[in-house]
Amino acid sequence: MPVDDADAGARRSSGDQSARTPQPSESINRFAFDSFGEGDIEREQVERVTPGIELERQAERTRSTHEREEVLPRLLDCSGVLQDACAAIVDDSFNRCFQEAVEEPWNFNFYLFPLWWLGWLIRHGILFPLRLAFILSASAAFTVSFFFSHYVTPREWGWERKCVELYAAAFVVSWTGVIRYHGPKPSRGGQRGGVVYVSNHTSMIDYLVLTQVSPFAVIQQKHRGWVGLLQRTAMNAIDCIEFNRTDIQDRHKVTERLKQHVADKSRLPLLIFPEGTCVNNKYCVMFKRGAFDLGVDVVPVAIKYNSLFVDAFWNSRRQSFSRHLCKLMSSWAVVADVWYMEPQRQREDETSIEFAERVRTMICKRAGLKAVPWDGMLKYYRPSPRECESRRKAFASTLMNGLK
Known part of the structure; x- marks a missing residue:
């Protein structure tokens, strides 16, 4: 081939x-x-x-x-709970209301660190011992003077109220408090009952900041220790109202006592913190309507602390009030602004809930706070194990049905 x-x-x-x-x-x-x-x-x-x-x-x-x-919608159907959980983690506006301010470190180089260390020594080694000695001396003087005014002098003289007012001022001095008041302040001893003051709540020191100007009768949660001793003696002497947050029957009694208090013109003006719990200096939770069902004028009071010197928020779940006071006394100063606004009355075309929301909006706008639609009592709520287990079973059932 x-x-x-x-x-x-x-x-x-x-x-x-x-x-x-x-x-x-x-x-x-x-x-x-x-x-x-x-x-x-x-x-x-x-x-x-x-x-x-x-x-x-x-x-x-x-x-x-x-x-x-066909498979994708089924996966999306079973991921609804996951989407809700991710959204709650990303935008958790409730827990943000109770987060303490994070102090940014500024002693990061060799010439700032000696200044920071010197400031720490001055605050903790000099200022704190002097302030602690001062408040202990003031507490001893208050004990003697209050005992004398309570058991010796007539109640009509009002010495008990004056002792409480001076004792509150002593606490403010122990922090080197710089409090600036704006608006028509209540007169010392001239203002009487028939009116309710409502304010946002950052710490128990809010009462001290307001009382050093004029004494108030306040609604207060029962406490233990030396704070509880003051509540059962000095605070009861000026017609303060105690309540137990976990007792439902106690709440009904408090409502009746509130109505009796505002009806008596001879008593001190009533101070109420409608949030029901301490919230950090950035947010404001929903107001309880109890203070707005009394049929009297409501005076909004806005308090704003300057966090540049110290974080005035009291996280009661992480620290005692004594430790909170030590934190304030070991700072440079406690700087705050207080605004007394014009009295407000409930309109004929609004409910007590709408009235409370209107007052809350006024306080948030004045103090620069962010209003969030949360009930502050959720802070003390813990779901039961049975509720958690039922939620897990519902999620597992939804997941299995979506994968079939």
Whole structure:
């Protein structure tokens, strides 16, 4: 066989083997013409084969797309709880109301660190011992003077109220308090009952800041220790009202005592913190409507502390009030602004809840606080194990149904 014929036969043999091997669809036209030539398979037949393969592949892609579209909604249905959980973690506006301010470190180089260390020594080694000695001396003097005024002098003289007012001022001095008051302040001893003062609540020192100007009768949660001793003696002497947050029957008694207090014009004006709990110096939770159902004028009071010197927020779940006071006395100063606003009365076309929200808006706008739609009592709420278990079962059932 001539060389040319042999090469041609080899090419035909290799072409036959290539024809039996599956090739990609995009190269089938070129393969058919190169292997068999134009005379073996007509161009029209090849062109009819190629679209068929493409249509089959397109059908496969369409089927897989439909399957994904059927599975995706089921996965999204079972992920609703997860989406709610992620949204709660990302935008948790409730827990932010009770977070303490994080102190940014500024002693990060060699020449700032000695200044920071010197300031720490002055605050804790000099100022704190002097302030502690001062408040202990003031407490001893208050004990003697209050005992004398309570058991010796007539109640009409008002010495008990004056002792409470001076004792509150002593606490403010022990922090080197710089309190700036704005608006019409209540007169010392001239203001009487028939009016309710409401304020945002950052710490128990709010009462001390306001009482050093004029004494108030306040609604207070029962405490233990030396704070409870003051409540049962000095605070009760000026007609303060105690309550137990966990006792439902006690709440009804408090409501009746509130009405009796505001009806007696000879008593001190009533101070109420409608939030019901201490909130950090940035947010303001919902107001309880109890202070707005009494049918008397309500005076909004806004308090804003300057966190540049110290964080005045009292996190009662993490520290005692004594430790909180030590923190304040070991700072440079406690700087705050207090705004007394014009008395407000409930309108005829608004409910007590709308009245409370209107007053809260006024306080938030004046103090630069962010109003959030949360009840502060949720801070003390803990779900029961039975509720947690039922929630887990509901989530597992939704997840399994979505994956079927």
